[in-house]
Amino acid sequence: MLMLPELIVVATGFLLLVLDLFLTDKQRDLLVPLALAGIAGALAALVATPDHGVLLGGRFAMDPLAWWFKLTFLVAAFLTVALTAGLLENAAPEVRKLHSPGEFLTILLFNLCGMLLLASTRDLITLYVALELATIPLFLLAAWRRDALGGEAGLKYMVIGALASALLLYGFGVLYGLTGTMQLDAMPALLHADRVTLFAGALVVAGVGFKLTLVPFHMWAPEIYQGAPPPVTAWLSVASKSAGLAVLMLVLFHVFRPFLHDAGFAIALLATATMTLGNLVAIVQRNILRFMAFSAISQAGYLLLGFLGGGSVGAAAMVFYLLVYAVTNLSVFAVIILHNQQTGSTQITDYRGLSRLNPLLALAMMLGLFGLAGIPPLSGFVGKFLLFSVTAQAGYHWLVGVAAVNSTISLYYYLRIVRQMYIEAPADGAVPLKPGAMLSAALLATTAASMLLGVVPTVYEAVRTGAAVWLQTLGQ
Amino acid sequence: MAEFLAGCTPTLTHWLILTSALFSIGLYGMLTRRNAVGVLMSLELCLNAAAVNFVLFNRYLAPTAQGGAERLDGAVMTIFVIAVAAAEVVVGMAIFVAMYAERRTVDVTRLDALKD
């Protein structure tokens, strides 16, 4: 059945909720493995489901791209839960422990279910509601740790998020007014190139831009990434961004496809602004989480390049880069979460001498950072190369230059951290970190994946053929 | 007097101007109110304006729209908007209360601890 992954996720959510009532504090450590099992089950179900088909009268449709998006969400969820295991278990240090793990996991799973649905919606109402389900729980997760910063982060996130969804809703209203239908696939035929369509498009882009942290709408990201607990920040930077991209692709490819080609230059400008601002401000960051926020903003800038030319190659490049970005980003976050968990600090300078204390950890972090910077043996290089190739194909050679120089600037600030780890001597009295079993397994998996995705071509080829099929289905 | 009234029976544009006015006032509220709850109230204004919009477009449906008598999309959408608004307020208030317990202030402008 097409909707199996979503159902499994929701079922796990409920199971955890109910079980939580009966378990003692010590027994609560069972919840995380259970959640992981649930997600793994959903993954298995996803692999089993075919990547085409329609359900519930067109409300829920499955296509190759949606399949890949769901895979990214589930992988990201699995890894994030694995990374948060340390903080959720009972033995976690009191001051940084995430209390009430049951509820935390349930909300996370519901949020995941919202994202999964998001990838397969084909009408405005389900899209809006799924998007809200994919966003509102994040306000809660951001504010989970009721310390001074958490509340503020949650509130700010909530205010900006609500405003963005209001704008989005207003845009959807205009869209509905113009076409009279809620079916996304029916809209392109009914839309004409007049200023009202443009207004609706702009509002929707603004609403989704908030979630994807595109430049004018990115202001919230640094502070919420800093305020939220590190695992939630990881989840935000990977899953929420992927959901944002899924929605943007849904909107631009399904609804505004006829105008996508002409609006290429506007997308190019947006991408340049996002990349450049993200990279420039990341240089001066001292807090590792704010640093990762700006790095994520610049990655969003690169992702936008896939829309130029509006072809299936662009879509494939974006989906592939998203998968690579997710894996690489989580490998870096694994080390950040561990470091924060055991030393409580989020300053970049506190990473000095890590290569002497835990050589393997430092190596994994370095590989992750180089993956984000797009350095060859790692898959980040192939991902970025594909996006730049799409931009060149669409004729924006100047943009390829800008993007390449931007990734050089990004190399500068990634190297700043490598410098702290490898060149600076460890602070006196610094004690090596002791990674938990779950976290080191996740770290190993992500690093290996980020290496393999770049070398083994099968993943990219699959995404590429899927995108080609998807574009035809879009065509009818 | 009657002809005058008949003359300017409200067309779709009039309605839309009303809703966009309401939306803009809500927007103004969100951007200027210092009390967090005030901001949420202005948010409710915006969402309400958007909800009315949907019902409006449902009544003045685009001529090209297909589907038989049960074209209830707009109405159903409004119901869901109200539900989402409710969820947002719940979350907003929960966070607001938790934050108030920690920071003892409701003033949004004083919540700037999180800058570099």
Place this chain on the structure above:
Amino acid sequence: MLASAIPTLIFYLLAAISLTLAWSVVTGRRILRAAVSLMGVLGASAGLYLLLDSPFLAGVQVLVYVGGIVVLLVFAVMLTRTTELLEDHPTRLRQIVGSAVATGFFLLSYFMMTSDVFASRTLSALPKNDVAAIGRALLDTGEHGYALPFEVVSLLLLAAMIGGIVIARKPTALAKSEVPHG
């Protein structure tokens, strides 16, 4: 002639009411008065729904919006009774910026809404939007059914509630009462 003029009259009346009350929500110095004026605006919108021949929605509006959400807001105001924020003056700069952005948005949407695409629209045939029809539509899993969004909203509300409870609980109370049973 007189009968047909009444809806127009009511429309302009409700419009005037909701705009003035909205203005007082936004600029009211005392938060409680703002809450009450919010109730007024939402009530006016219920009236607008009636005008648009969807009585069920008007009911839902009054029940959920006015009854539920605004009451919740009032609770929040009560809970956070602090002396320091009685009068609520935004700084001059923030007012300028806020008004500039808001009027900018209004002018833009005004310019967009008055385009001829909407001007030519006339009232379409009245859909059967009584309670039964909407109820059936909400649960129908077929072509025009909204079962999926319905389920999603329920998940959303559930998540919001659970999260809200966990976040809003008193931390001190939590520590004591968290006695594991069994």
Place this chain on the structure above:
Amino acid sequence: MAPLSFILTHAWLIPAIPLLSFLLVGLVLRNVSQRLAGAFGTLAVATSAGLSWLLAWDFLHLVPHGQPLPSLVPWSLEWLHFQDNFAIHIGTLLDPISVMLLVVVTTVSTLVHIYSTGYMHGEPGYARYFAFLNLFTFSMLGLVLAPNLVQMYVCWELVGASSFFLIGFYFEKPSAVSASKKAFIVTRFADLGFLLGILVIGFYAFQIYGGMKPELLNGQQPLDFAFLTRPDVLASLAGLDVHFLGVGVLTLSAVLIYTGGAGKSAMFPLHIWLPDAMEGPTPVSALIHAATMVVAGVYLVARCFPIFATSGEALTVVMCIGAFTSLFAAVIGCTQDDIKRVLAFSTLSQLGYMMFALGVASFAHPLGYSASMFHLFTHAFFKALLFLGAGSVIHAVHSNDIWHMGGLRKHMPFTHGLFLIATLAIAGIYPLAGFFSKDEILAAALHSGHTVVFGVGLLVAGMTAFYMFRIYFVTFWGEPKSEHAHHAHESPWIMLAPMAFLGVLSAVAGFIPIPEWVQLPGAPVEHEGIDLAVAIPSTILALCGIGLAWLLYGGSRERVDALVLKLGGFYTAARNKFYFDELYLFVTHSVIFRFVAQPIAWFDRNIVDGAVNLSGWFTRTAGLLLGKLQTGQVQTYASWLVSGAIAVVVVLWGVLKSGGN
């Protein structure tokens, strides 16, 4: 033409043996034993000397007596393949002048080697000295045998490098180090001209070579001397001009090549390095700065003589510089106190002689060509002897300054006798070699109508006699002026034997019929034998010079001091070599280093590097400024968000508006 004997076809053995011995001595024997290394080096050079005598003998008998000697390249191997029909071959070109020089170089080199085993006895780096001497001999022989310009240039550089190492042998003495540096850099500057000359003539020769029918080329390459000196090639080359200052190709390339020669033979503007080159051990000066290296320039001009002759103006340049240098050097020579500096300036002056001899020569009057070669031949022997003599004197007195010597004829009879023979030879007194070759040159100058040059030549002949006998009298006559001079003792026989051999040679050399063998190919033979119209005036002048020298320097010094007072400024200027050294020092150090190298180093450090750092700073400040946008106020972010949405509408409108229509 008779079949080629073994040695003629394997002439490459002559340079190869010293090269092999250089490698062996340099790498292996140096650590085994110093003495063995010295002996091995001398033996190697001796064998190649023997071989070259044999080769000369066979070469002379290749063709019946009367006919002009042939010019052949018996052995050649492709070395550098630049391009199709533009390759460089290593080979051995045997023709009268190259065989003559082969003999001269190897003989003098062997004698210097033998002399050095005595002179350098007990010096640290003894083996290193012999290794470099062998390297020098190899490169000089390679230069002499070069069949094309590039091989000559290659050996030219190697000669320069080995002279650098030899001058700088006493590398702990700062003066020796700077002298070797100066020598290499000045000659390197001249080689730049040589290289440019090769480029110019190579380019145009390649153009012509391309145009010619293959069967005409019979295996020659564009840069071979055989090809370049062919009359038809020269004719077409003369026609081309190089659109640059309207100068003809031939003239430009000839002058450029000549700068190379002028540098190595220390002609006027580039002469400053030779006097300083005396810092090296005396046998080195004897070999390199008297007999072999410095004459390379003359040999080069002789080798490319047809090019110079066709271009005409180039020859006049050669003549003028040659004449001026000989006069200029003679004047300075009279004022120097260091015995080796005097000999250096006398070499300069004699080289000027050879150069202007070639300068006056032409196809119409070929006598100058053979006269110059003859003088080169004889000069090598008696100048080498002079230097070796000076060496044994210095060895005894442990100082170069002639005023520390005096009255040595009693203590060192042999050296005195041989030194006297050489001094008489260079002064051009009848039976000795100098007389014949110098008069040939003066005759050539007179007959070819260059009377001014002839006059200068005569004057210089007189002055040469004067300054040579000046140091002779001061060194060997009068009382010993320093305590070393008192009990100086004769040098060991190992040093005296080669000097004696050279003494014999400088006596006999005049009678060897070099002018007969060495003829400008393809030109009518002028007259032979002594031309009395020239011989008498030159001998008279020489005797006056000797008389004047005896008058001034025979007895005590007060007459000299009186003369010095009268000459005043001019004398001191001449003593300081007319301040050319200071001028060059000023030009290089303060002008080039301070106004070119320093600003460039500063420019690079501040402007170019600065630009890179500036871009870094610029990115950083942009980051900081943009970072400031994060004020922490959520409502500011909200207003940014909404105005962003509005901006997107405006941008989309702009893009679609312009994109649309």
Place this chain on the structure above:
Amino acid sequence: MGLASWLILLPFLTTLAVIAVPARRSDLIRWVALVGTGAHLILTACTTYQFWQLASPDILAAKTATLTKLYFVERIPWFKSLGVDYLVGIDGITMSMVILTSIIIFTGVLASWNVVNRTKEFFALLLLLVTGVFGVFLSFDLFLFFMFYEVAVLPMYLLIGVWGTGPKEYSAMKLTLMLMVGSAFILVGMLALYHYAGGTTFDLTQLAQYHYPVEMQRWVFPLIFIGFGVLGALYPFHTWSPDGHASAPTAVSMLHAGVLMKLGGYGALRIGVYLLPEGAQYWGLFFMALTTVNILYGAFGAIKQTDLKYFTAYSSVSHCGFVLFGVASLNLMGLKGAVLQMFSHGVMTGLFFALIGMVYGRTHTRIIPDMGGLAKVMPWLAVCFYIAGMASLGLPGFAGFVAESHVFLGGFFGNEWSDPLLTRTLTVLATLSIVVTAVYVLRGLAKVFQGPITDHHFDELTDATLTERLSTGILVLTLAVVGLAPGLLIDLIESALLPFVNRLHATGLAVAGHV
């Protein structure tokens, strides 16, 4: 797995072997690295021999070919939809560069025999760097080329940053960033090449068959040339080289100046001139002028340097100027000169930096004025230093002269697309450098090695140890062999360059009447 792949795989396996050795056994690590690079040297030797067997019969065919003939080709499809294959092969130029790199890495390992601090990471990174370099030389697929290019650039940061001296972080960062900006230019150019040819393949030979429109060539060529020029120390972009080399440890600056900077020239040749002949013709004169500045600027800059490493860095800027000058002269002799200069300068700078490392190891100072009279104390090093000095100023008998004579003749003979008078004046200016080089080389060496010993505690310094003698010996031997018998190397390179020249003539539109 053909020979070409083994040439890339062997260094990588050595890297893994070095990583496998436990960190505290630093002597074992050194030996593993030495054996690995030694084996690579032998592998290179047999590949050269086999290549020579295969390639020599085709030299005549090359006269008219317009496509590079590759040997030991291995093609494994990698990203099929993009047209990216693992395509490696060898032609004359690659062979010479592989020989150079193999020698330099072997002597580099020898020269860093006494690296003590974190030897395992040092050798691992060094060998990773060299794997990248081999990858670049041997790959004939643009994507693979670019990937290995960045693999080669990245370890530099850590090598200089961790093991360097002086302002090491600053120069390491500056070096990495400038090289990455260079690679940004290359990426833009490469993607333009890929998409203008239909975006179906990255295979160099297939792209070469596509005739790019002239306007496109005119803006892509400078991008590619400058992009590679940044690594090849093109004039305004060379500032990373002095700082980078001064701060880098011996083996790293040996490898970097010796080999990595050759990637610049190699790339400009292989991608710039080969794929964009009309672009090269249009820009030829401009870059010739720029590289002349490069040559003189580097030479004059070196005169006034007081630090030995800056001295050598500036001299290598000047010599790299010759490489790019040769490439910009666009005729057979010029291109051959460029490749020969890459080879000879690689060996020379390798020798220079090795020797500086050894001297620094003893005197612990690189400031020229502080040193003096060292020849008495360390004769072997002094002799090798003088040989390197003489080779760098172009003394015949060493590889330097062979390369420089080609470059000068090539520059002087000019090409049909640039005004002959200008090319000749530029060549004359370039030849001026042989004098300036002589000046700074002799001034520097005389100050350090000759004259009396300035500092009394230099008296008991020791001469070169066995490993040092071996490494400097090999480098000197290579210089001499190529200098004396360049025949083999020249034929190797010429047959590979003929297609380049034929392509230039096939599409060239003659500007000035010419031979």
